[in-house]
Amino acid sequence: MGVDAPWLTPTVELLARSDRGVVDGNGRVPWREILGEATDLAAALPRTSHGWVVPAECSVRSLVGLLAVGLAASTPRWVLGDPARWGAGRVFRGLVREAGARSAPPTEVEGPTYATATSGSTGAPRLLFGRPHALPEAVRLYTGGMPEYEEAEVFAACSDLDFAAAFYVVVLPALLLGRDLLLFRPHQWTVAARHLADRPGVCLAAPALGTLAAGAAPAQARYDRTSFVPAGGGLTPDRARRIAAGLPGCRFLTMLGSTETGLLTVRREVDDTGNVGLPLPGKQVWLEDVGHDGVGMLWTRGPDTRFAALGGALRARPDGSVSAGDLARPAPDGTGYLLAGRVDDLIKVDGVTVYPATVAAAVRALPGVTDARVSVDRSGPVDRVTVLVVGEVTEGEIRLACAGLPSPVVPARVLIRASTEAAFDERGKALR
Template identity: 30%
Template sequence: MRVERSVERIRRYAETSPAHGAIECGGLTISYRDLADRLDRRQAELAPVVRPGVPFVIGRPRSPEFVVDFLAVLALGGVAVPIDPGLPAGRREILERHLTAGPAHEDGAYVFFTSGSTGTPKPVLGSAAGLRHFLDWQVAEFGIGARDRVAFLTALSFDVMVRDVMLPLWAGGTLVIPAPGEAEAPEAVVAWLTRRRISVVNVVPSVAWSWLRYGAAPCPSVRTVFFAGEPLTGVLVEQWHETFPATRVRVNFYGTTETTLPKVYKRLRRFESTSGLLPVGKPVPGAGFTLAETGEIVLVSRYSSHGYLGLPEETAARFTRLAGGETSYRTGDLGRLDDAGDLLVVGRGDDEVKVNGVRIHPAEVAASIRAGGEVHDVFVTTGPLTAYVVPVRVPFDDAAVRRDLMAVVPPAMVPSRFVAVPALPQLPNGKIDRAALHRLDVAAPDAVHVRPSGELERWVAAQWTELFGTPDVGAADDFFLLGGDSITAMQLAARIRRDFGVALSVRNVFANPTVALLAQEIADRQLAQIDPAELLELLAQAERS
């Protein structure tokens, strides 16, 4: 099995640099020698259950233990499948169900899921040879070495996570993992990067913006940044240097989960010639691209993935095996060449969108809403994600549907808006009439403004005013209608933890979408943290007074 070779290089550092730090998390430092010992023990524990070439789910949170499990599965020839334990239980079940099909593959290294136009997630089988090829090139091309400290900040469901984990260990450097409670909110990230002396980061442009917007003190340690997952603008590159003035290597990557890591790249100057979209450049060695007549970008490589696990028809629709061992993949992205011959990604040929770097297909969101049983029909549009629903019951309870949806999909797939309509309008060819939908989408009458009452409601309203730039926020105002998303929810949850010592998840914020509801949730959580004896004493004091 060739996948085991992906760990051999890391093991060699246990011999050549045994005391050098391989992983840091909080106050814990794991040397390369210690990492090798932990890996040996974990391999022995997993050997009876990990089968070569077969997917194996890793359900740990981001942690040193997760990294050891990931490496142990690779070392045993298995296929690592990171599934974030923070996902809703229903979503985890759906993902694991899609791992049951498909034969073993000796070059399989990992599986990540992409959103599917059929309404179900598609498992992509990444290539071990492709992983090794990319890491060899990235380390050499950008001078990554033993002195580098790489941040592990990417969500476990996003394939960039593989670069977070493997790049520093491939180069003999140090992987730095935030401890629980560290770097959870965007406004805390820059200070964490400085404190942990991070030199290399992988980041999605929209997430980078969320780091930059708070005017944090400049971080002197980050010298290399790899942008990927979304369109990148010259404005962001310039803003980046105000907060990260030491950055000398700036790279815009382009690729898809289906191609096993990026296949096109562009080194960026600090001052780009445009404030608009920046090119993604030219192919990495061993890859190439063509533009179809429609403008669709077709990526070509000897190191592509092995397609969609257990979905031969969908694989055949997107992948083509070429002469000489290469594979082409139709990305669905639209592109053109700029005057320098660099590739510029200009849009999509279908409805697929990215939210914080996560690929989302509206059909999958619609299928998840439909499965809840509260709607006769539904159609989801993008920009922002909006669900037009034909409800089973009137009036339509969008809050209940949102809560049910959050039990089976990640936060990025929850629509910002639900619009109830009597029927989905159709064109003569049977397709949805989008123009008619927008005409039905009449703004609801303004709700009666209810002033926040009590200290907690006033605190929540003040935070929303700051986060959304909306003055005079009322107790009944809606988080989603004001423009709330998963990043805003993370920011809000961090402030709640800071000021009240209450730990709320993004899902908790989504489930309490008004000022009044969120304030009540905070109060209930505070009450639950009080010792029962102390609570009885407080109640007795209240009665006496």
């Protein structure tokens, strides 16, 4: 397929005959209806200097816009994000907006691109760019490496579409495979539970939000064929039990990945070891710059990696290798990798390197703790550590757990929240 040919063309026939579609509390809008409106919009899209912005809201409107830019005769550049932030021109037919110069890729990048707008852990939105014609290959990578994806009848996400995990591991598979796409909010678990019940499916939500599923399932409903994907990490055994209590029988498909690198590893067990699983079959993953402690930086190469960034550094090489700075060591039993944190978040305590993931694991092990996050403030002359904890625990117990680490950590701040709703936003990011 040429770089100017519509990247969604191979999917048109499948969507045209599919009875599946976008699902919400009001029912299902079939893909064939969305395709019809998108085809009309694509034929009328004028040329623009910087392409189009597709709104990232959880709506059929967003999917019409996404299909339209994927069907346009000469593939345009496009951004999935907030039109008010990334757009600078007119709104076309109330569905897409002309992109502004601030949403263009770096000047050295030529040809069609797409971008997702992500805030990462900083809270400052930035754009990360990929090639749209690689997206079908990314879905083939997922379905070829995970039976759960090949068998799924419904893909569900509790997030806006520009959240990278939602776009890549839920929206794209549903669209390119012609399956049901369920988009819901944290207060709509009853809708999600109804459409996921007794069907093979994949459901992505931050673990903090997945625990809200308790009581949502219809009477006698089972979820033995539902794979729950925890977005953003933080899936502890306690949280897994609470989610499984809300969705009886559900399984877990834990993935390590990022907006930059795409999906790296997959694991189906939930425990306290910090094991993030083996590389996805077909995805190249390796460690570089391994230190004396066995910890190195994860690098990867594959169709779902992004290759350029705007407003933020991206570790990318001409051969397509990408790293988000994740640090890991091989698991002793050969079953995967033990994640140590990110290189940008490493903490120096009296000249000794401390891994944030180790600190979080020590705090999560305390009785009464359901989750913990560690952040580092580098605005002053020394690193200042903040530990955010959800659960019933005292500050003294938290500080004692940190002091008991091989490289003791003295938190500058300890924040305790009684509930996940008070600690994390709808994407599972820690509230500031």
